Amino acid sequence: MPQQLTRIILCSILCLITTSVFAQKVIRGTLTDAKTGETLPSANISIENTYRGTISNENGNYSLVIPDTLLPATIQLRYIGYQTRSITITASSATQQDIALMPSVTEMEAITVTDEDPGMRIMREVIRRKQQWRQQLDTYSAEAYTRQTLANDTSIVSITESASQVYWHKEEGHREVLKSKRQTANIEASDNFAGVSYLPNLYDDNVDIAGFDVVGITHPDALDYYDFELVDQTSIDEQTVYKIKVIPARKLQPLFKGTAFVLDDEYALLEVDLKPNEVVTFPRPVKSFATSYQQQFNNFGQDYWLPIDMRITGDLKISLIGLNFPRINFKQLSRITNYQVNTDLPDSLYQQDDTFSIDSLTVQSDSLIARQASTVPLSEDEEEAYATLDSTATLEKAFKPSGFLARYIDDDEEEEEKDSSSGNGFRPFKYIPGSITPDGRYNRVDELFLGLKYKVEPLDRLILRGNGGYSTGYEQWSYGGGLSVEWLQEGPLESTVGWQYSARTSTRYTSHIYSPYFTIIPNLLGNTGYFDYYRSEGYRAFSKWELPGKELAFEIGFNSEEHQSLPTTTAYDLLGRNGNYRFNPAINEGRLNALNFVTGYNLDEAYNFGVTGQKYIRFEVEHSSDALGSDFNFSRYETRLAWSFSTFYKRRLLPNTLDVGVKAGTFSGDLPYQKLGIIDGAIGPLGPYGILRAARGRPYEGEQYVAFHAEHNFRTIPFEAIGLKPLVDRDIGLILFAGAAKTWGPDTIPQQSMDGYALHGTNGTHWEAGASLNGILGLFRVDFAARIDQPTLLINIGVARLF
Known part of the structure; x- marks a missing residue:
């Protein structure tokens, strides 16, 4: 009975919490042009006297959550070039609210002709005003919703969504905490990277676009990098809105081009539609890369102009010799709402370098996104993708390459599927733990050397190695083995100790550029011989110490080896020439014991x-x-x-x-010859x-x-x-x-050393x-x-x- 009573109490508390948190009014609808009936995509819908709002999708559809505590609420629907409309929503208002906006009648202001384009003057004032209000903006937090869509030339191939809390600090930058996510059935939850914290704010001085540090159009020095040209005027709320063309003034710097809409009197950016210039390109295998960025800003009747969305569209083309991948079309939409400005942020956010973290208590389910009616509605194509894409519709299939090398990729995939499903195939060492790899080389001393290398980790932190092979030239076996133990992994230092024994052909000098394997082909083609060789047999013991991060390290060891000269044994090359190789010179023979x-x-x-x-x-x-x-x-x-x-x-x-x-x-x-x-x-x-x-x-x-x-x-x-x-x-x-x-x-x-040999x-x-x-x-x-x-x-x- 006590257990039942406890369960009843807990359920009652949960019900109370759920009721208080999610008590809300949801309205939905479509925004249209009152004269033509055309839908209005990306319209700005906000709740008056709050930092809450949303945007319409590409079909003009919107969905807005209004907390009961704000009812009755005045909803403002804004679109550049149209008259803003306000409607009052009460608890009894209909859920469906289809709204038609009337186009504004624009009266063009007279433009005074000077030596400077009016666009330059307008943007100079935008920059000055921004510097004033940005100085007063220290922090903010907000709720974000993000949707990423990938498509090929024929259809959508994946969708990922996330709901998150985002934070911004003037000095520390962005942080984002993922609250919930959802994705099509062909995407693993672990592969859902939808987020808004790494997206650009196009009002910033410097804007990160795919790794390029682009000068923002409101940077203090923007007039040195851009030409701004006033091309048109429109209006909103009976205020003039300037349409300004953004033109890069430097052809070798990563900059934007496109259009900015500036609100008169306030001299603030209302909306931008920008593309990176031709400098923003990538090396091969990226053949082409094109993106466009649209973003709107709102001050919600307050002092600060904050981003309310980010819309990115683009395509990527990857091509290699023999491989041609289908064009990757991508689209991202983010909506940001419910700002808390100049608020205290949790100290824990900036105790780690990662800008993106996960709220493990809420992210296990997609219920948050399912409840969030204020997420931007899916388009018809996106709804169809959710309904039709299953786990077999992999991205590999959607972006399957063509070209004469494509069959090899297909063969590899089929072979992997066959091996994983049946376990068949010729794998002679499949029952031996660890890894076995072949070893081989060709030079004028070994002639042909063939061998094997073996590596296994029988215990955590313990690695065993072994090797063996035979040289047909001077007719001796090479062999060896050793172990290494990571015995210290905590504290200020990490340490590894090891021991190894070897009998082998050694190069007389050590190159940090070339290995003996690099010279195999040149040797077979008759190169006179880059390396010289000798025989060494002995052991090495060592201890290596590394600071965390492994950037600073030191190693101490002791070597004990017997060194012996080796003769030239072959002059064969694939070109059929004789006597093309140099003599292999002698060394100073003896026992070399050394600390290093x-x-x-x-x-x-x-x-x-x-x-x-x-x-x-x-x-x-x-x-x-x-x-x-x-x-x-x-x-x-x-x-x-x-x-x-x-x-x-x-x-x-x-x-x-x-x-x-x-x-x-x-x-x-007295330095021996083999230590030059x-x-x-x-x-x-x-x-x-x-x-x-x-x-x-x-x-x-x-x-x-x-x-x-x-x-x-x-x-x-x-x-x-x-x-x-x-x-x-x-x-x-x-x-x-x-x-x-x-x-x-x-x-x-x-x-x-042979006669005629010279250093x-x-x-x-x-x-x-x-x-x-x-x-x-x-x-x-x-x-x-x-x-x-x-x-x-x-x-x-x-x-x-x-x-």
Whole structure:
């Protein structure tokens, strides 16, 4: 009996809460032109003396929730070029309220002709007034509804909706808390990203459009970036409304073009219809990108002009060589209402960096959206999409590509479906835990090497590795294995310890640009040999420490290896030539025991051939001595730095960038031959980022060395400036680069080295400069490199700088 009584009490409380929260009057209807009967899309409907309101949809339909506490309420229906109409709604008023608005009779004001277009004068005053009232606006919160629609060329393919609470702080920016969401059956709830906090407010000084920092039309310096031209006048509430054409005045900056409607006397934006200019484009595979932004503003009879909606329409075309995707048409509509201005915001909102969060107590159900009659009504096509789209109507099917490579995508998808449904297919290692991958290479010492690598994680934080393979050239097995343990993951530091053993072919010098795998094809085509090789066998123990975020780290380790020279074993290449390879030189043989220490910033940032800019600093020390049981006594020091700076046109998604790189090393003691440092050059015509582009063949070697390179990526800016549209349309840009390097020593090399072998140093200072055409076929760059100290011109091919 007590449990039943408790249940009755709880149910009664819930009923009371529900009644108090959702007691409301809902009106619906259609707005039309009183003379023509045409519907009025995106009309402004508001409750007088409040910050509440909504807009009509593209068919003129609207739905408005009026809390009982506001009844009777005066509803104002406004549309530029029409007479505002007010109606009174009481508790007994009909739910259906179809409204017809009368067009305004506009009396054109006389325009005084001066040297300056009246549009410039009007917008100057808009900017001045905005700066006044914006200074008094510190915070606001509001209720938002957002709907995103995707379509292909034939029909709608998905709809996502959200109801949320949005917050704005003058210093901290936007935050949004998702309250409820709904989506068509073919979209997972986790893939519903509908929201309003990341949408632009076109009244802002600076407007983020798809990553471009666009100068707003009310920016304090807007008159330096735009020409404003008064093209027409209309009216609303017997007040003049100026129609002003927005014209970009700078062709290389991301700006808007379109129309702004300004209310006379108030000198405030009522509505804008803007598009980004031609500068707002994206690199391949995006072939075309077009958007338009419409937004209305209302001061609700108060001091501040706030956005009440955002309507975005656009399309995106993606095309690759062999793949052509259908055009993606997108539409977004957001409505913002029930503002609370200059109110205190929850401190917890800004204790995290994420602008978007979820109210887990309410978002589990779409009932909030279902109850929210003030959400903007669905169009007929959207209602049909909700009724017909099921879980099988995936986006992959809706945007299925065509082209000669499309069949391979289809084959992969069919194979995955077959494997997941039947579990069949040839997978010889499917019952072995972990992953097994093949390993192979070809060079003048190993000849052909074939092997396998194995990795498994039997326990959380424990990783085991193993490898093995055989070299047909000097007829020995390579093998090894090891483990690593993440033993500290909490507190100010994260730490990993590990141990590994290996017997393998090692390269005599270490390149941070090329791996031995990169040289397989050049070796098969008869390249004389970029790397030299020796045999090493031994173990390494290490401990790595990282600060949270893994930006700052240091690693200490101990190596114990036996080093042995290896002979040249083959001169075969696919072109059938003999004797094309260099001799593989001898090394200083013996046991090398060494401590090594590495520290720096972004140590784990992988080399990417210059596809994107990099930022890292690395400093390494290696020490070997008799006290460690080593046959060698030396200390070796090396530092590397790469950094990318934005330079010009920073408002673009991809601004101009300056990339610099430094590599330097020195030593003390008696440095063995296999520990010389190198400066990389091109392997044949292949010239990735970070090398000396006017050096080809073997790398420069030395006991001491220093290299500097820099390149400035102007992107398409120079070709835009001189009007070379065919290059701009193909996203082909210009890069200028320069480099310098110098090596010192050693004076002698091991006596066992073959006769006629000579160390390859710079013999002075290597100077170079050149230019690149970047973005050929969207994937490559062509470098024209001139050596200055010894007149030489080389043409190399590399991977395009994409970002």
